[in-house]
Amino acid sequence: xxxxxxxxxxxxxxxxxxxxxxxxxxxxxxxxxxxxxxxxxxxxxxxxxxxxxxxxxxxxxxxxxxxxxxxxxxxxxxxxxxxxxxxxxxxxxxxxxxxxxxxxxxxxxxxxxxxxxxxxxxxxxxxxxxxxxxxxxxxxxxxxxxxxxxxxxxxxxxxxxxxxxxxxxxxxxxxx
Numbered sequence: 001x002x003x004x005x006x007x008x009x010x011x012x013x014x015x016x017x018x019x020x021x022x023x024x025x026x027x028x029x030x031x032x033x034x035x036x037x038x039x040x041x042x043x044x045x046x047x048x049x050x051x052x053x054x055x056x057x058x059x060x061x062x063x064x065x066x067x068x069x070x071x072x073x074x075x076x077x078x079x080x081x082x083x084x085x086x087x088x089x090x091x092x093x094x095x096x097x098x099x100x101x102x103x104x105x106x107x108x109x110x111x112x113x114x115x116x117x118x119x120x121x122x123x124x125x126x127x128x129x130x131x132x133x134x135x136x137x138x139x140x141x142x143x144x145x146x147x148x149x150x151x152x153x154x155x156x157x158x159x160x161x162x163x164x165x166x167x168x169x170x171x172x173x174x175x176x
Contacts, residue, residue: 017042054154058104061097061157064165067172069098075108079121081172088122088132090168093160095121096142096152112149 011031013024015038022038024031068081077098083091095113103111113121119129133150136142141156152160 056157062101065097069094071102071107075102089136090164091122092118092132092136100152112145112151114149
């Protein structure tokens with residue numbers, strides 16, 4: 001495609017990408033060069049950002065946890081794994097992972113659980129629950145919200161999936 005312009009003839013190009021908006025105005029050849037330069041500099045940055053950004057594959061996460069944790073029609077997180085055979089920290093992580101999944105699927109209004117909900121899931125007293133929550137928080141696997149509730153972090157999801165989930169799944173398949 002040949003670009004040609006008459007003297008004084010101009011063009012305006014508006015580029016929008018997410019929050020970024022850039023406007024190029026002027027003679028066709030000048031705008032064409034500016035747009036090409038812009039994309040030449042921008043595309044590598046987008047590519048780097050895409051590669052550096054951690055994304056969680058929700059369908060994969062659901063598949064990995066389908067026999068361990070579920071969400072009721074009312075949005076309650078239900079532990080399907082035998083909690084008596086799991087360390088307390090794994091029970092907490094499965095519960096918070098269930099809350100995250102339920103929220104992402106639109107089955108829950110929030111991705112958090114209260115300490116009372118976690119205590120009920122653990123079937124332990126408040127002191128033990130608080131101690132385990134503090135340990136997980138120190139590791140960066142969970143965080144406490146301003147409302148005093150707990151949520152799993154992206155780091156927590158990544159590490160739990162890599163370090164604990166294979167062991168839990170293997171144990172669940174072996175049975176008692």
